[in-house]
Amino acid sequence: MPSPLFADRPAPQPPERGSVDALITQTRRLRGDVDAVRRDASAEADDDDILRRWQRALCDLAVHQLDDLGAHLDQLRAGRPDLTDGVRDGIPAQGRTARPPAARPAPLTGRVGSAEWNLLTDEVTWSDELYEIFGRPREAGPLSLDELPSLLFPEDQTLLTAMVTACLIDGRPIDGEFRVLTARGRVRTLHMMGEAVLDAGGCTASMWAVLRDVSTLRHSERVLRDSRDSVQRRQHLVQTEQRLVAELQEAVLPTRGGSLELTRSGPAALDLAARHLPAASSPTARGDWYDALDLPGGDTLVTVGDLPGQGVAGASTLAMLLGALRGMAVAGIEPGALLGHLNQLLETSRQPALGSALCARYRPATGTFVWAQAANPAPLLFRDGTGRALTPPDGVLLGATSGAAYEQADVHLLPGDVLVLHTDGAGRAGTEARRNHLLALAPLLTRARSARECAETIVAELGGAERTDDACVMVARPAERTDRADRADLSDRPVGRTP
CATH class of the missing domain: 3.60.40.10 (PPM-type phosphatase domain)
Structure with missing residues (x-):
């Protein structure tokens, strides 16, 4: 299988191990500080206190982001991405032996899986994590590009079709999000990134993709956005009431x-x-x-x-x-x-x-x-x-x-x-x-x-x-x-x- 990286793209050089260790230490320390603030906010929060709930949601979002950063830094220190079997440094490789799931740390913000669709042989390869993300039993086999939209929300199917078409025909990279309804009845938000793989003649031979479950992250962002909107509405109501009170007082x-x-x-x-x-x-x-x-x-x-x-x-x-x-x-x-x-x-x-x-x-x-x-x-x-x-x-x-x-x-x-x-x-x-x-x-x-x-x-x-x-x-x-x-x-x- 040809590499999905074009020949004129230089291979990235790994960073020095000491600098990565320092970043990991700083990230863990910051994560502990934010988590302490989150616990304090949760202890003081009142269900009727919109501002407290907004602060708590903001802390939750910060913890999720730091967890994700820490997982990626661990992958960087180990010299491999945690994209499960079949993907390394963003490049799919056939025949590579997958390690047991217990041996790799998973990002706390959601699983990451990989897939490859071969247009020449109609072969589809999914990583174990991708089966977990879709809630699909492994014996059921992977989904083809034509079958994949059936799991999406109707309003998101057009987006996936457009991204895949642009990738296969125009060679554009895939970068977008959509929602799926898993076989177990759960709704998940997935972030998909991928590229077309060209053969020696410059024709599209296959498409690979990495899919990341960002459901928890998006939920935290929605909670944060809703809380912020509630605070803004409350502030607007307070300002309106103050203006009415001032006008009444001026009148009498x-x-x-x-x-x-x-x-x-x-x-x-x-x-x-x-x-x-x-x-x-x-x-x-x-x-x-x-x-x-x-x-x-x-x-x-x-x-x-x-x-x-x-x-x-x-x-x-x-x-x-x-x-x-x-x-x-x-x-x-x-x-x-x-x-x-x-x-x-x-x-x-x-x-x-x-x-x-x-x-x-x-x-x-x-x-x-x-x-x-x-x-x-x-x-x-x-x-x-x-x-x-x-x-x-x-x-x-x-x-x-x-x-x-x-x-x-x-x-x-x-x-x-x-x-x-x-x-x-x-x-x-x-x-x-x-x-x-x-x-x-x-x-x-x-x-x-x-x-x-x-x-x-x-x-x-x-x-x-x-x-x-x-x-x-x-x-x-x-x-x-x-x-x-x-x-x-x-x-x-x-x-x-x-x-």
Whole structure:
């Protein structure tokens, strides 16, 4: 049988044995390291954790590749390829004695077999490994080139026919993959490489091929690809949800960054400024809110609160709550009754939630600040260089109980007063510390010339703190009034319980 290598193709020179041994050592060491990482990833992996499964699949693929590389290096060191009997250095040779399968290491990524189809004698020679790959008993004999496509998937038969035709007629090398259904009912992916063997006259005398089972490798690649696609889809969903949340917040909140100044004009207006203080762990999340709204008749609605919730559901619930709050305030409902309606709204909504809030109505004609609270820290009043917390009227967490009633209280604000409304931002345990920290700023706040300057002072003192939750601060300063209230009246008093 003529050699399948053309006469003008130089024979490859074997590499030095020492360099191959060094490569084998490096490969085994790297394989051990990757396998250790794979075991750690498998131990930590959760069936619902797409990213962990993707990492585990990537480690599996790396181990398979290193196993294959190690097997080939072993073959190189031994001076022979592990292509089973009948093939050496990619060249089929008839009459060569095959060694027992136990004497040759098999690549862990799959078996490798060889075949030769003689076009002159119609003789077909298969290696033992090729029978194993196709799951075909040896006594059944090898398959001819005409019979071989019958084992392939219908959609792959055209590919094999085209490769064989191009090899036999045009002398093109075969290099392609196809799937077969073995006699034992298993599906395998085979990688086929081969060449035409020419006779002395330059005509095709036979075709040889090496077929490698790459089913495990392709399965690992599919798992890796599917896991990567799942991660990308999950990331896309997260980004889409974040964008929707941001758009909802932009639509219902004064500003997502919390730096908007709310300034009212006129001799009896409130000078307002507010800031949002993000949580350290999630700077983009925002469950705390502040709001101010001019009401019919000249009053001003002022409110702060916290509605915990994540994602689109949390943002949509906040949008519903703020929309209802503004609508009821415009309709003239007092703060205590307004919180009662909000409590009922949250209790009966399709997505029940618990929230804290402070709702106030400022009447500039008398300088009266009427307010009610639902488990929110009380406002802090700064006057003449000192500060104190207002006495809170009764009020429970929104959505906590059915039919809750909320009391109201009022306080007269004088020119130069500073009123600070805030959410806790550190849980109930940190509310007292936050309040004491704010009260210690009394000299600075009472000397400030505007609500904006007060807000900047507070942020400078509290903005760098590590918060487990976001928070917001609103500063209100009354303007000069012609009907100034009695300066001796420094008390705030409850004005009644509203169901």
